[in-house]
Amino acid sequence: MSQDQTYKNAGFGGQVPRGPNPALIVIDFSYGFTDLSYPTASDADAQIAVTNTLIAAARKKSVPVIFTVISFNERELDTLAWLKKAAGMKALVDGSRHVEIDDRLDRQPGDVVIVKKGASGFFGTNLAAHLVGAGVDTIVLTGATTSGCIRASAVDGVQSGFNVLVASDACADRAQPPHDAALYDIQQKYGDVVTSSEILTYLESI
Amino acid sequence: MSQDQTYKNAGFGGQVPRGPNPALIVIDFSYGFTDLSYPTASDADAQIAVTNTLIAAARKKSVPVIFTVISFNERELDTLAWLKKAAGMKALVDGSRHVEIDDRLDRQPGDVVIVKKGASGFFGTNLAAHLVGAGVDTIVLTGATTSGCIRASAVDGVQSGFNVLVASDACADRAQPPHDAALYDIQQKYGDVVTSSEILTYLESI
Amino acid sequence: MSQDQTYKNAGFGGQVPRGPNPALIVIDFSYGFTDLSYPTASDADAQIAVTNTLIAAARKKSVPVIFTVISFNERELDTLAWLKKAAGMKALVDGSRHVEIDDRLDRQPGDVVIVKKGASGFFGTNLAAHLVGAGVDTIVLTGATTSGCIRASAVDGVQSGFNVLVASDACADRAQPPHDAALYDIQQKYGDVVTSSEILTYLESI
Amino acid sequence: MSQDQTYKNAGFGGQVPRGPNPALIVIDFSYGFTDLSYPTASDADAQIAVTNTLIAAARKKSVPVIFTVISFNERELDTLAWLKKAAGMKALVDGSRHVEIDDRLDRQPGDVVIVKKGASGFFGTNLAAHLVGAGVDTIVLTGATTSGCIRASAVDGVQSGFNVLVASDACADRAQPPHDAALYDIQQKYGDVVTSSEILTYLESI
Numbered sequence: 001m002s003q004d005q006t007y008k009n010a011g012f013g014g015q016v017p018r019g020p021n022p023a024l025i026v027i028d029f030s031y032g033f034t035d036l037s038y039p040t041a042s043d044a045d046a047q048i049a050v051t052n053t054l055i056a057a058a059r060k061k062s063v064p065v066i067f068t069v070i071s072f073n074e075r076e077l078d079t080l081a082w083l084k085k086a087a088g089m090k091a092l093v094d095g096s097r098h099v100e101i102d103d104r105l106d107r108q109p110g111d112v113v114i115v116k117k118g119a120s121g122f123f124g125t126n127l128a129a130h131l132v133g134a135g136v137d138t139i140v141l142t143g144a145t146t147s148g149c150i151r152a153s154a155v156d157g158v159q160s161g162f163n164v165l166v167a168s169d170a171c172a173d174r175a176q177p178p179h180d181a182a183l184y185d186i187q188q189k190y191g192d193v194v195t196s197s198e199i200l201t202y203l204e205s206i
Numbered sequence: 207m208s209q210d211q212t213y214k215n216a217g218f219g220g221q222v223p224r225g226p227n228p229a230l231i232v233i234d235f236s237y238g239f240t241d242l243s244y245p246t247a248s249d250a251d252a253q254i255a256v257t258n259t260l261i262a263a264a265r266k267k268s269v270p271v272i273f274t275v276i277s278f279n280e281r282e283l284d285t286l287a288w289l290k291k292a293a294g295m296k297a298l299v300d301g302s303r304h305v306e307i308d309d310r311l312d313r314q315p316g317d318v319v320i321v322k323k324g325a326s327g328f329f330g331t332n333l334a335a336h337l338v339g340a341g342v343d344t345i346v347l348t349g350a351t352t353s354g355c356i357r358a359s360a361v362d363g364v365q366s367g368f369n370v371l372v373a374s375d376a377c378a379d380r381a382q383p384p385h386d387a388a389l390y391d392i393q394q395k396y397g398d399v400v401t402s403s404e405i406l407t408y409l410e411s412i
Numbered sequence: 413m414s415q416d417q418t419y420k421n422a423g424f425g426g427q428v429p430r431g432p433n434p435a436l437i438v439i440d441f442s443y444g445f446t447d448l449s450y451p452t453a454s455d456a457d458a459q460i461a462v463t464n465t466l467i468a469a470a471r472k473k474s475v476p477v478i479f480t481v482i483s484f485n486e487r488e489l490d491t492l493a494w495l496k497k498a499a500g501m502k503a504l505v506d507g508s509r510h511v512e513i514d515d516r517l518d519r520q521p522g523d524v525v526i527v528k529k530g531a532s533g534f535f536g537t538n539l540a541a542h543l544v545g546a547g548v549d550t551i552v553l554t555g556a557t558t559s560g561c562i563r564a565s566a567v568d569g570v571q572s573g574f575n576v577l578v579a580s581d582a583c584a585d586r587a588q589p590p591h592d593a594a595l596y597d598i599q600q601k602y603g604d605v606v607t608s609s610e611i612l613t614y615l616e617s618i
Numbered sequence: 619m620s621q622d623q624t625y626k627n628a629g630f631g632g633q634v635p636r637g638p639n640p641a642l643i644v645i646d647f648s649y650g651f652t653d654l655s656y657p658t659a660s661d662a663d664a665q666i667a668v669t670n671t672l673i674a675a676a677r678k679k680s681v682p683v684i685f686t687v688i689s690f691n692e693r694e695l696d697t698l699a700w701l702k703k704a705a706g707m708k709a710l711v712d713g714s715r716h717v718e719i720d721d722r723l724d725r726q727p728g729d730v731v732i733v734k735k736g737a738s739g740f741f742g743t744n745l746a747a748h749l750v751g752a753g754v755d756t757i758v759l760t761g762a763t764t765s766g767c768i769r770a771s772a773v774d775g776v777q778s779g780f781n782v783l784v785a786s787d788a789c790a791d792r793a794q795p796p797h798d799a800a801l802y803d804i805q806q807k808y809g810d811v812v813t814s815s816e817i818l819t820y821l822e823s824i
Contacts, residue, residue, distance in 0.1 A: 003380075003381040003383065003384075006380050006381055007380070007381075009245040009294075010245050010246045010294045010380060011245065011246065011292065011293045011294015011295065011296070011297075012291070012292050012293075012294055013291075014290055014291050014292065014293045015290075016290055016291055017290060039215040039216050039217065040216045040217065064693075064697075073728070073730050073731070074727075074728045075682075075728050075729065075730045076730065076748065079682075079748060079751040079752040080367070080747070080748065080751045081364050081365075081366075081367045081368060081369060081370075081747075081750070081751045082364045082365060082396075084220055084221075084222055084223060084369070085218070085219075085220050085222055085364060085370075085395060085396060085397060085398075086217065086218050086220065086394075086395050086396075087217045087218075087220045088215075088216045088217015088218060089217065090217070091217075109692075110691070110692045110693050111693065112691050112693045112694065113691070115733070116744075117365075117744045117747065117748075118361075118364070118365035118744070118747075119361055119365065119395070119396075120361065120362075120365065123362065123365045123744070123747075124365065124742075124743060124744030124745075124746075124747055125742060125743075125744075126571075126734075126735045126736070126741070126742030126743075127742075128540065128544070128572070128573070128742075129571060129572050129573040129698070129699075129735065129736075129741075129742055130573070130694065130697060130698065130735075131573070132540070132544060132572060132573025132574065132699070133573040133697040133698045133699045134697040135549065137547070147391055148391075148395060152361050155324075155325055155326065155358050155361075156326075156329065158287050158288045158291060158324070159287075159288060159323075159324035159325065159326065159329045159330065159538075159541060160287075160540070160541050160544060161286070161287045161540070161541040161542070161543070161544025161545040161546075162287055162544065163287060163290070164287075164291075174209075174212050174213070174216065175209040175212055175213075177209065177387070178209075178387065178390070178391060181383070181384065181387035181388075181391075182387075182391075184384070185353055185354075185384060185387075185388075188292075189291060189292050189325070189354060190288075190291060190292075190325075191291060192291075270487075270491075279522070279524050279525070280521075280522045281476075281522050281523065281524045282524065282542065285476075285542060285545040285546040286541070286542065286545045287541075287544070287545045315486075316485070316486045316487050317487065318485050318487050318488065319485070321527070322538075323538045323541065323542075324538070324541075329538070329541075330536075330537060330538030330539075330540075330541055331536055331537075331538075332528075332529045332530070332535070332536030332537075332777075333536075334536075334746065334750070334778070334779070335492070335493075335529065335530075335535075335536055335777060335778050335779040336488065336491060336492065336529075336779070337779070338493070338746070338750060338778060338779025338780065339491040339492045339493045339779040340491040341755065343753065365744075365747060366746070366747050366750060367746070367747040367748070367749070367750025367751040368750065415792075415793040415795065415796075418792050418793055419792070419793075421657040421706075422657050422658045422706045422792060423657065423658065423704065423705045423706015423707065423708070423709075424703070424704050424705075424706060425703075426702055426703050426704065426705045427702075428702055428703055429702060451627040451628050451629065452628045452629065492779070493776050493777075493778075493779045493780060493781060493782075494776045494777060494808075496632055496633075496634055496635060496781070497630070497631075497632050497633075497634055497776060497782075497807060497808060497809060497810075498629065498630050498632065498806075498807050498808075499629045499630075499632045500627075500628045500629015500630060501629065502629070503629075529777075530773075530776070530777035531773055531777065531807070531808075532773065532774075532777065535774065535777045536777065559803055560803075560807060564773050567736075567737055567738065567770050567773075568738075568741065570699050570700045570703060570736070571699075571700060571735075571736035571737065571738065571741045571742065572699075573698070573699045574699055575699060575702070576699075576703075586621075586624050586625070586628065587621040587624055587625075589621065589799070590621075590799065590802070590803060593795070593796065593799035593800075593803075594799075594803075596796070597765055597766075597796060597799075597800075600704075601703060601704050601737070601766060602700075602703060602704075602737075603703060604703075
């Protein structure tokens with residue numbers, strides 16, 4: 001049996017509702033992930049441009065735009081379990097350029113920036129509580145990297161009770177196979193993987 | 207540049223410490239995931255046998271053995287966001303055979319069974335608190351499915367502060383490519399992916 | 413300055429919005445907390461009767477009714493940190509009468525029962541995710557004990573993003589001073605403490 | 619029956635183990651809570667002095683010292699549920715003097731500062747994960763306010779699996795009755811309430 005048929009039989013790949021109260025969450029587009037002079041980065045130029053079109057559409061409809069960044073205190077570099085496995089992430093130190101959101105992103109003063117210490121935008125943060133307080137029912141994810149923080153945030157988003165949409169052309173990764181594998185898994189099990197153009201249509205309909 | 211080289215440059219793939227206080231966590235080996243007469247299942251015969259050798263080694267050293275299962279209340283079938291995307295999981299209803307742990311597993315009365323409502327063994331459960339109370343520093347994961355609940359539990363395990371080891375030959379999945387992609391990502395970013403024989407050596411050294 | 417004036421100056425005691433999508437959460441009305449033959453119990457006869465009037469009003473409007481219970485696996489009795497301080501809670505063992513919801517409560521098959529391992533209904537459970545999936549914006553709390561699990565659930569409820577209402581005459585405790593002190597703190601800082609009659613008016617307005 | 623007898627019969631008030639790996643957590647000693655020119659503050663002069671003796675003892679034994687502060691983004695002022703009830707907390711805005719840790723505290727560069735959005739130091743933060751990664755088994759709490767953030771952190775600390783000690787003479791509150799009631803409840807149910815002198819003896823024994 002083909003993999004697609006196996007997943008279909010298992011009851012995966014359903015369509016996620018698009019609720020009336022979305023939020024756009026831009027994951028980890030800080031220089032550590034977008035500036036190729038750093039070894040932790042991906043080529044994200046096109047994905048940042050696409051994310052900006054989504055941000056513009058969101059602002060037009062007063063849809064919340066939330067950014068996440070990974071940033072570590074120096075003491076955490078020795079204690080956090082993740083940094084033993086992914087030691088390259090130690091470059092993401094408080095105050096460094098690595099943890100600044102890429103200036104090409106269309107930010108506004110007052111935008112919420114969630115500081116996180118792991119892959120998921122929800123883990124160890126008040127992102128879920130913030131979304132609940134704001135009455136959000138659906139999250140749209142863009143950012144980097146697809147197989148890391150986007151995927152972990154998609155899993156936690158749906159576990160937290162939100163409808164999850166991922167804009168495939170607004171997600172960057174370091175290599176194509178993990179990007180593709182992550183989008184496949186997300187589309188089958190956690191959220192709808194769609195193009196930014198479909199997200200734009202949705203946001204305009206709000 | 208090769209993908210492996212890209213990841214190496216990014217500082218991934220480090221070795222995880224093996225602490226003195228491990229726990230063995232057997233993820234979702236209930237009939238819904240192990241009995242091929244159900245469309246949600248994987249072929250897990252070999253992986254269950256391997257898991258039993260790990261359980262035996264753990265018991266010999268008084269290492270805690272913890273099982274997880276997914277099980278839903280009927281009311282949850284209509285409310286949980288995950289079940290809109292992964293509707294096949296609705297078969298995992300409280301009291302059904304799908305949510306019984308496969309009888310081939312070597313369970314003992316008093317073993318902790320964590321009931322969960324999503325992919326991760328940590329999300330919406332007291333697993334982390336239980337491990338902290340028990341003084342655990344390192345978790346060994348086996349079960350099903352590799353690309354779903356094992357992977358999500360590995361990500362949450364390291365985010366929660368634990369060293370994560372995954373026994374590759376004790377993890378089952380519905381298809382080979384997602385299994386392989388998940389193990390690749392885990393080994394690079396979240397935990398050490400090793401054979402059960404390496405886990406046995408570790409457990410015997412406790 | 414009087415305590416009330418100090419709190420008013422500090423900006424506490426605001427009124428909580430009553431949203432269009434409430435849920436009624438009945439905290440720990442299991443026999444271990446309601447049957448005075450057990451030393452862990454409170455006299456909760458009147459509070460159970462009042463809770464039943466709220467349940468009836470909720471059902472009329474299809475407002476979700478959710479129950480919580482504390483229940484421990486035998487292995488947890490030795491590991492959970494809480495049970496070193498509050499050893500009396502060890503009586504709440506899986507399968508014992510202590511953990512059965514008091515039969516006087518007006519339950520229906522299919523009502524969600526959240527099993528928890530600590531004071532808060534939210535900690536280590538999927539209660540928040542369940543409420544988000546169900547679109548709930550406001551929670552109404554009743555149960556036992558006021559100074560323990562009600563209070564902890566009120567704090568976590570508002571931290572999780574929900575409007576919190578506590579029905580004062582539907583909350584039982586072992587002694588009056590902690591009951592009063594808890595309601596004072598909740599009313600000042602976490603949720604509106606109101607009578608069941610005000611809750612009934614609210615539920616009828618849905 | 620006296621309240622103390624009722625609690626004793628219920629099995630509360632046990633003694634909490636003092637583990638070999640403590641951490642000192644200083645809760646919310648920012649100017650918003652310590653400078654009486656702000657209406658949200660308490661008189662905390664003596665408690666800050668006592669906390670400094672604990673910090674000194676901790677540093678001598680390389681015991682981690684962690685600070686928490688509440689600090690809100692402007693956008694959060696409109697969305698967080700807590701700020702509807704406790705509107706006075708809106709003064710705690712990012713970048714304001716209210717959210718700076720009181721300069722009298724003996725801080726060192728590199729000390730971890732946990733930014734939180736509610737009462738508990740654990741809720742919506744990576745405090746638990748940080749403690750697990752650092753191998754901590756026991757937490758010592760000081761700070762402000764006793765009936766608010768200290769109490770909520772004590773409840774979450776023990777729920778998270780840690781032994782909880784509260785230094786009674788290092789905790790400040792706005793009024794005496796809520797301070798006393800909180801310490802009573804904590805001592806009965808969540809952690810040992812002891813003097814700083816007992817904490818010093820413990821830290822010196824590490």
